[in-house]
Amino acid sequence: MNTANSRFRINVLIQMARTTENLDKRERYIAQAEEELEEMKSGKCQSTPLEIFLYEKCEVGEDFRGDRTEIYKKYVDFCNERKFATSSRNSLYHFLRENGIGEVRGNNGERFFKLKVL
Numbered sequence: 001m002n003t004a005n006s007r008f009r010i011n012v013l014i015q016m017a018r019t020t021e022n023l024d025k026r027e028r029y030i031a032q033a034e035e036e037l038e039e040m041k042s043g044k045c046q047s048t049p050l051e052i053f054l055y056e057k058c059e060v061g062e063d064f065r066g067d068r069t070e071i072y073k074k075y076v077d078f079c080n081e082r083k084f085a086t087s088s089r090n091s092l093y094h095f096l097r098e099n100g101i102g103e104v105r106g107n108n109g110e111r112f113f114k115l116k117v118l
Helices: 003-019 023-041 049-057 068-082 089-098
Strands: 058-060 103-105 111-113 115-117
Touching (some): 049 058, 049 089
16 A cells, blocks of 8 residues: 555545544544554555655645646656656656646646645
């Protein structure tokens, strides 16, 4: 299981716990989120360079407009610094979309992700 999937599931479980009025369900969601977190901390989850880049170097926000080409360049630089193999540009874009990073079009048709690279 990879870290991105675990983080996504933890976030969903926490959101479900926040929104339910049923106390039994809330406790069950919290317990499941805690189990996922423990599994991540135990090292059973393997992070990919894409995941590490997203969680260490990016900040997501509705007001951010990260140029796709610039994000990819920074991803390649990050991988080179860490001596990671890089994924293709399309793989990075697909990964970002899969992980809920919104994409918007500018006035001239250019596309941006709702994130900034730190």
